[in-house]
Amino acid sequence: xxxxxxxxxxxxxxxxxxxxxxxxxxxxxxxxxxxxxxxxxxxxxxxxxxxxxxxxxxxxxxxxxxxxxxxxxxxxxxxxxxxxxxxxxxxxxxxxxxxxxxxxxxxxxxxxxxxxxxxxxxxxxxxxxxxxxxxxxxxxxxxxxxxxxxxxxxxxxxxxxxxxxxxxxxxxxxxxxxxxxxxxxxxxxxxxxxxxxxxxxxxxxxxxxxxxxxxxxxxxxxxxxxxxxxxxxxxxxxxxxxxxxxxxxxxxxxxxxxxxxxxxxxxxxxxxxxxxxxxxxxxxxxxxxxxxxxxxxxxxxxxxxxxxxxxxxxxxxxxxxxxxxxxxxxxxxxxxxxxxxxxxxxxxxxxxxxxxxxxxxxxxxxxxxxxxxxxx
Ligand SMILES: Cc1cc2nc3c(=O)[nH]c(=O)nc-3n(C[C@H](O)[C@H](O)[C@H](O)COP(=O)(O)OP(=O)(O)OC[C@H]3O[C@@H](n4cnc5c(N)ncnc54)[C@H](O)[C@@H]3O)c2cc1C
Numbered sequence: 102x103x104x105x106x107x108x109x110x111x112x113x114x115x116x117x118x119x120x121x122x123x124x125x126x127x128x129x130x131x132x133x134x135x136x137x138x139x140x141x142x143x144x145x146x147x148x149x150x151x152x153x154x155x156x157x158x159x160x161x162x163x164x165x166x167x168x169x170x171x172x173x174x175x176x177x178x179x180x181x182x183x184x185x186x187x188x189x190x191x192x193x194x195x196x197x198x199x200x201x202x203x204x205x206x207x208x209x210x211x212x213x214x215x216x217x218x219x220x221x222x223x224x225x226x227x228x229x230x231x232x233x234x235x236x237x238x239x240x241x242x243x244x245x246x247x248x249x250x251x252x253x254x255x256x257x258x259x260x261x262x263x264x265x266x267x268x269x270x271x272x273x274x275x276x277x278x279x280x281x282x283x284x285x286x287x288x289x290x291x292x293x294x295x296x297x298x299x300x301x302x303x304x305x306x307x308x309x310x311x312x313x314x315x316x317x318x319x320x321x322x323x324x325x326x327x328x329x330x331x332x333x334x335x336x337x338x339x340x341x342x343x344x345x346x347x348x349x350x351x352x353x354x355x356x357x358x359x360x361x362x363x364x365x366x367x368x369x370x371x372x373x374x375x376x377x378x379x380x381x382x383x384x385x386x387x388x389x390x391x392x393x394x395x396x397x398x399x400x401x402x403x404x405x406x407x408x409x410x411x412x413x414x415x416x417x418x419x420x421x422x423x424x425x426x427x428x429x430x431x432x433x434x435x436x437x438x439x440x441x442x443x444x445x446x447x448x449x450x451x452x453x454x455x456x457x458x459x460x461x462x463x464x465x466x467x468x469x470x471x472x473x474x475x476x477x
Contacts, residue, residue, distance in 0.1 A: 148248035326384030
């Protein structure tokens with residue numbers, strides 16, 4: 102029977118981040134995933150390392166710490182990571198007020214922002230709807246990782262560099278340490294970490310239920326690759342994102358923006374929509390998303406949501422080829438007002454869930470802390 106110091110359930114970014122820190126610290130590590138390759142939230146997202154969305158303090162410093170690990174790993178594992186930046190565009194006076202106020206406070210932290218007039222926009226992004234946009238805020242501290250490649254490449258690299266064992270197509274069915282029962286047989290481990298995304302029914306369901314964690318469902322789309330020459334460069338977002346991201350939470354002017362949105366953007370707010378637009382390395386454009394909280398079971402995709410998202414996206418960006426090539430749903434673990442939860446259902450078992458939809462941004466720093474606590 103194979104025996105490891107540490108077994109990890111889930112080969113999404115949270116599982117891989119824990120495997121990285123544990124293997125680097127000298128532990129023998131096995132990672133189990135029930136799918137033939139990672140296909141959960143970690144490959145269904147925007148690939149945004151959203152430093153721009155973090156409130157100063159613990160949030161921002163955790164995101165910065167994680168970024169350093171992405172920068173260390175990406176060139177070795179061989180996937181793309183670029184400092185794309187992020188453009189918040191303003192189309193209403195309430196949005197202008199929030200961005201102006203945020204730009205003042207952002208000078209004092211590490212957001213690296215520039216407040217732009219309409220005539221400045223083209224220096225940062227040439228495909229914006231300049232006829233609709235009054236100005237914007239460019240934040241240089243936002244990075245784009247190739248999310249469709251990263252999980253697979255990190256797993257291959259961890260195997261080669263640190264001898265981490267990967268068991269794909271292997272469902273972990275029961276844990277009673279040191280024994281782990283899986284669909285391909287039994288294993289032994291000194292400790293087990295559950296990074297099972299928002300799958301809370303198969304292992305320790307009572308502990309997850311007690312923690313209050315639920316899930317959030319998001320709706321996403323991707324265009325065909327745009328013609329060569331069409332380049333977005335930064336992530337593009339609008340006012341609906343300003344009222345969602347905690348980076349803006351301390352702006353007094355946010356109140357007026359929220360009031361305006363309640364009157365004018367009700368269909369969007371009802372579906373939890375804020376629109377993010379990102380270009381992928383193959384030229385395609387990822388556009389999302391909506392948020393349905395605590396649904397428990399998967400809801401059907403909604404064409405009404407797609408229409409709302411596309412309407413808002415095309416008010417900000419001129420797509421050369423607006424045809425949609427892919428539509429999908431994604432899920433992540435959710436707990437209101439919590440960035441992450443770490444629970445211990447029994448001795449030797451740790452469950453780690455990123456609960457605010459920012460596992461790409463925070464995964465490596467959370468995992469570093471968890472592994473350090475386990476080792477000391
Ligand atoms: C649409 C969308 C957009 C997002 N955009 C961003 C973004 O731009 N930036 C950002 O920072 N975050 C973003 N997020 C959030 C981020 O993707 C998640 O926080 C992160 O991917 C969670 O990683 P995970 O490893 O916990 O989960 P997952 O990637 O879902 O992985 C969990 C894995 O566990 C496996 N598993 C579960 N149970 C078992 C079992 N019993 N046995 C074996 N295997 C099991 C599953 O097969 C799965 O592969 C987004 C999320 C979504 C859905």
